[in-house]
Amino acid sequence: LAVRCPRLQLRSLSAVTSAVWLAAYALFVLSENSMVLSAAIFITLIGLIIYLHFVKIDQESLLVIGSLGIQVTSSYASGKESTTFIEMGQVKDVVINEAIHMQKVVYYLCILLQDPGDPQGISEVVPLFQSSKPRLDCLIEVYKSCQEILEQRKTALQSS
Amino acid sequence: MVLKVFFPSCCSSAESGILIGRWISEQSSAVILAVVHFPFIPVQVKQYLSEVQRVTKVSVSVLGSWSNSKQEKEESLSEFLEDLGTIFSHEPWIQISKEGGSKFWSCSTLQKHSNNPKEEEIILVYYDQRKVMLSHLHPPLDTATSADHKADDASKLSAIFDTVAKSKILFMTDRYDDGPIKLTHWQSDGVEASIIVELMKQASVPACMLLTFLLSLISGICRSRVLKFWPLSFLWSKLSTCEQLGHRLQHLQVISSNKKAQTQTQLMRKANIFVSLLIDVALGILLMSWLYRKNRIGHLADTLIPVADHVAEELQDLLQWLMGAPAGLKMNRALDQVLGRFFLYHIHLWISYIHLMSPFIEMILWYVGLSACLGLTVALCILSDIIALLTFHIYCFYVYGARLYCLKIYGLSSLWRLFRGKKWNVLRQRVDSCSYDLDQLFIGTLLFTILLFLLPTTALYYLVFTLLRLLVVIVQGLIHLLVDLIDSLPLYSIILRLCRSYRLAAGVKFRVLEQQDGKPLRLLMQINPLSYGSVVQTYRLPTYSCYPKDSWTSLCKKLFLGELIYPWKHKGEKQD
Numbered sequence: 246l247a248v249r250c251p252r253l254q255l256r257s258l259s260a261v262t263s264a265v266w267l268a269a270y271a272l273f274v275l276s277e278n279s280m281v282l283s284a285a286i287f288i289t290l291i292g293l294i295i296y297l298h299f300v301k302i303d304q305e306s307l308l309v310i311g312s313l314g315i316q317v318t319s320s321y322a323s324g325k326e327s328t329t330f331i332e333m334g335q336v337k338d339v340v341i342n343e344a345i346h347m348q349k350v351v352y353y354l355c356i357l358l359q360d361p362g363d364p365q366g367i368s369e370v371v372p373l374f375q376s377s378k379p380r381l382d383c384l385i386e387v388y389k390s391c392q393e394i395l396e397q398r399k400t401a402l403q404s405s
Numbered sequence: 406m407v408l409k410v411f412f413p414s415c416c417s418s419a420e421s422g423i424l425i426g427r428w429i430s431e432q433s434s435a436v437i438l439a440v441v442h443f444p445f446i447p448v449q450v451k452q453y454l455s456e457v458q459r460v461t462k463v464s465v466s467v468l469g470s471w472s473n474s475k476q477e478k479e480e481s482l483s484e485f486l487e488d489l490g491t492i493f494s495h496e497p498w499i500q501i502s503k504e505g506g507s508k509f510w511s512c513s514t515l516q517k518h519s520n521n522p523k524e525e526e527i528i529l530v531y532y533d534q535r536k537v538m539l540s541h542l543h544p545p546l547d548t549a550t551s552a553d554h555k556a557d558d559a560s561k562l563s564a565i566f567d568t569v570a571k572s573k574i575l576f577m578t579d580r581y582d583d584g585p586i587k588l589t590h591w592q593s594d595g596v597e598a599s600i601i602v603e604l605m606k607q608a609s610v611p612a613c614m615l616l617t618f619l620l621s622l623i624s625g626i627c628r629s630r631v632l633k634f635w636p637l638s639f640l641w642s643k644l645s646t647c648e649q650l651g652h653r654l655q656h657l658q659v660i661s662s663n664k665k666a667q668t669q670t671q672l673m674r675k676a677n678i679f680v681s682l683l684i685d686v687a688l689g690i691l692l693m694s695w696l697y698r699k700n701r702i703g704h705l706a707d708t709l710i711p712v713a714d715h716v717a718e719e720l721q722d723l724l725q726w727l728m729g730a731p732a733g734l735k736m737n738r739a740l741d742q743v744l745g746r747f748f749l750y751h752i753h754l755w756i757s758y759i760h761l762m763s764p765f766i767e768m769i770l771w772y773v774g775l776s777a778c779l780g781l782t783v784a785l786c787i788l789s790d791i792i793a794l795l796t797f798h799i800y801c802f803y804v805y806g807a808r809l810y811c812l813k814i815y816g817l818s819s820l821w822r823l824f825r826g827k828k829w830n831v832l833r834q835r836v837d838s839c840s841y842d843l844d845q846l847f848i849g850t851l852l853f854t855i856l857l858f859l860l861p862t863t864a865l866y867y868l869v870f871t872l873l874r875l876l877v878v879i880v881q882g883l884i885h886l887l888v889d890l891i892d893s894l895p896l897y898s899i900i901l902r903l904c905r906s907y908r909l910a911a912g913v914k915f916r917v918l919e920q921q922d923g924k925p926l927r928l929l930m931q932i933n934p935l936s937y938g939s940v941v942q943t944y945r946l947p948t949y950s951c952y953p954k955d956s957w958t959s960l961c962k963k964l965f966l967g968e969l970i971y972p973w974k975h976k977g978e979k980q981d
Contacts, residue, residue: 308915308917310528310915310926310928311407312407312409312433312528313409313528313530313915313928316914316915318914328912328914328933329912329933330912330913330914330915330933332562401407
């Protein structure tokens with residue numbers, strides 16, 4: 246199950262670059278030092294690389310294997326992938342939560358982890374699809390598929 | 406339950422044989438460690454396995470059969486393999502077969518004694534044996550559970566990693582050994598070893614013994630009674646260089662101890678200390694070579710006296726400014742003159758002292774610079790100590806100004822209470838009302854007004870010298886922070902994470918490979934390395950770190966009241 250994020254907008258990129266360069270040109274006119282301009286170009290390039298490698302998430306995906314666990318991958322715009330694997334023994338359930346943020350209600354899918362000491366308690370809540378923020382209908386599909394697989398695990402546990 | 410078979414990717418091209426490994430029944434997973442080829446004698450195989458089990462304490466057994474045939478499936482071979490199942494009884498008996506050159510293998514299990522014979526789903530997980538063997542799993546959660554809990558929810562992955570790591574002895578025989586059994590595993594093409602590593606291991610034992618002997622000598626000298634007399638011990642405790650040297654000595658002791666590191670963390674700590682010391686000394690020698698080239702030490706010594714003179718002149722100008730009308734404020738002339746002349750005389754003493762020392766400065770500096778070869782941290786500590794010594798007069802002025810101001814504030818507060826007719830009750834630690842006589846009131850009010858009108862002058866002197874002192878303290882604090890950083894950075898772990906990232910694992914990641922209907926699901930298991938932040942956090946070396954003793958509010962309160970401030974607290978210092 247993979248969810249795609251909105252791509253990097255050319256408009257916002259050019260807006261930010263021109264703002265930075267205008268400020269640098271103004272500084273150059275004031276200080277008569279040409280280093281300011283080259284520094285501005287340098288900073289823009291470095292900032293873009295950092296943004297693409299660490300901030301801008303391209304795709305998020307969820308892999309559920311019934312007997313092994315759940316794997317969450319996010320791949321960044323520069324190709325970097327960061328993965329987390331949660332074993333099935335630690336997963337209690339997968340649910341859709343509602344959150345009230347400012348003036349709107351946001352739905353997000355999350356994994357509930359089991360507390361090792363207390364079988365009924367929950368030790369951690371891991372939210373999924375944080376950057377792509379899919380809408381409720383998409384979340385419901387994902388939720389249904391996850392629940393199918395988790396049900397199989399429960400029946401397998403009970404029968405063995 | 407779904408049966409999971411962990412197959413090493415190096416055995417994919419092995420010839421037909423039987424599979425040996427460990428069966429973990431509570432997770433219904435089979436970890437395959439090697440393939441034993443034909444021809445073999447079953448009795449010898451069983452003997453070998455029991456020996457391996459005895460040494461490694463891992464329950465290794467025969468799990469199934471593996472057939473790799475270039476042509477289509479041969480009936481006779483498959484029957485033979487099934488018959489093997491009766492010789493090595495194992496429940497369930499796994500049969501994996503690969504036909505031709507196809508990527509999709511067929512996997513089936515034989516259950517002989519089960520009650521409900523149903524078709525089990527099988528998942529094939531490929532893993533890289535060498536990487537899993539060498540890697541160390543970092544549990545993200547606190548392992549503070551009791552022993553019986555641990556057995557129940559022991560993580561599946563750690564069981565697998567454990568199995569492969571403990572079976573090292575199984576991987577020691579390669580195909581060139583003449584034994585009754587021929588195995589295929591990741592080292593079967595030849596056992597890996599490195600000459601350099603072996604040589605270093607041999608050489609390290611006498612080196613460690615020599616180092617331990619030297620260190621015991623040095624620590625014996627340090628602890629001797631001669632150095633414990635009062636003025637000297639006070640001096641040692643104040644100089645940060647001695648602390649740093651003691652810290653490094655401790656590190657050397659850790660490295661040169663004869664005991665082999667038991668756990669992974671101890672091994673990493675030793676390695677980190679070793680690499681950190683090495684880099685420190687290398688940087689120190691680099692610094693030393695830069696300093697001594699082109700006689701920079703001489704230049705430094707030559708510029709030191711003029712700099713000290715310059716600082717003293719600036720201070721004199723400052724005092725002249727304070728004695729006049731600083732920032733438009735009108736000071737009390739008499740007190741001003743007294744304080745100003747007092748401090749000016751001090752500066753004059755200081756300047757003459759420095760001029761007295763000037764012929765020896767170059768030589769002292771030259772010899773002190775030699776100690777930079779002990780490490781960059783030692784050089785930085787020496788720098789911080791030199792700064793402290795050179796600005797000693799600022800410290801003295803600060804103390805004088807602070808004491809005067811403190812006295813004034815106390816006097817003012819107690820006379821203010823007298824003004825209002827109250828008194829501080831020492832027994833009850835509170836303010837009580839009290840009736841004073843007329844002459845007491847008279848003198849008290851007089852003193853109060855005198856102190857009050859002299860307050861701005863003292864306060865101004867106090868403010869100026871406190872700011873100077875804070876400046877020096879901040880500079881020293883920065884140097885100490887840098888020293889701490891160099892001390893505590895786990896360089897070996899970071900380099901390991903960079904070059905051999907599979908050794909430090911935070912977990913695993915799975916990739917789904919191509920699938921075909923009717924064949925089992927194929928997954929590739931790869932190691933997910935730890936992030937740099939958690940590497941640094943897990944393997945940080947402990948230091949005698951210095952951090953601010955007080956919060957901002959208590960610092961401001963102390964400054965206002967005129968108490969002496971020592972903002973940096975060292976770990977291990979007694980709290981007074």
